[in-house]
Amino acid sequence: xxxxxxxxxxxxxxxxxxxxxxxxxxxxxxxxxxxxxxxxxxxxxxxxxxxxxxxxxxxxxxxxxxxxxxxxxxxxxxxxxxxxxxxxxxxxxxxxxxxxxxxxxxxxxxxxxxxxxxxxxxxxxxxxxxxxxxxxxxxxxxxxxxxxxxxxxxxxxxxxxxxxxxxxxxxx
Numbered sequence: 346x347x348x349x350x351x352x353x354x355x356x357x358x359x360x361x362x363x364x365x366x367x368x369x370x371x372x373x374x375x376x377x378x379x380x381x382x383x384x385x386x387x388x389x390x391x392x393x394x395x396x397x398x399x400x401x402x403x404x405x406x407x408x409x410x411x412x413x414x415x416x417x418x419x420x421x422x423x424x425x426x427x428x429x430x431x432x433x434x435x436x437x438x439x440x441x442x443x444x445x446x447x448x449x450x451x452x453x454x455x456x457x458x459x460x461x462x463x464x465x466x467x468x469x470x471x472x473x474x475x476x477x478x479x480x481x482x483x484x485x486x487x488x489x490x491x492x493x494x495x496x497x498x499x500x501x502x503x504x505x506x507x508x509x510x511x512x513x514x515x516x517x
Contacts, residue, residue, distance in 0.1 A: 394452075395516065397452055399513070400449075400452075401449035401451075401452035402512065405446060405449060405461055405505075406509055408443065408445075409509075410506075411442050412439045412464070413468070413502045414495045415495060415496060417439070418492050421434060421435055423484030423485060423488065425484065426483045426484055427483070428482065428486070431484035431487055436472060453509075454512060457509060460501075460505040460508040460509075463501055464500070464501040467501035467502075
């Protein structure tokens with residue numbers, strides 16, 4: 346019994362063709378399903394993560410408000426007359442506020458985090474500048490001069506808060 350090659354080709358070719366079409370169709374459906382599952386997971390993560398992000402932005406806004414020089418000088422009273430001791434107390438208060446919120450940085454962009462760190466550094470720098478003024482001889486004078494000097498200036502804190510507001514507006 347001889348097998349005709351053409352006959353085998355006529356039988357196998359359509360089977361192979363249908364098999365390839367089935368394979369690629371199933372492959373395409375699986376890719377679509379996988380993409381859909383990834384989309385649903387991402388959507389779910391965003392739904393659950395959005396409150397955490399918003400809370401982080403809120404906490405950083407509060408941090409920037411609390412470490413602004415005007416509010417800090419009003420809120421933190423000197424414990425003695427030494428301007429150096431008062432300056433160190435203010436810096437320690439800033440560091441404590443900052444450290445309390447550092448873990449929240451994972452929810453914000455690097456640019457936003459850098460703006461917050463810059464604002465903190467600027468406030469500390471302003472305190473150091475006040476400490477070098479010879480006319481300021483005690484803690485109360487440091488407090489009064491700081492309130493006068495930085496009452497109306499646009500601060501790095503306000504710039505960082507604007508950055509936060511712009512990032513939050515992008516979420517919606």
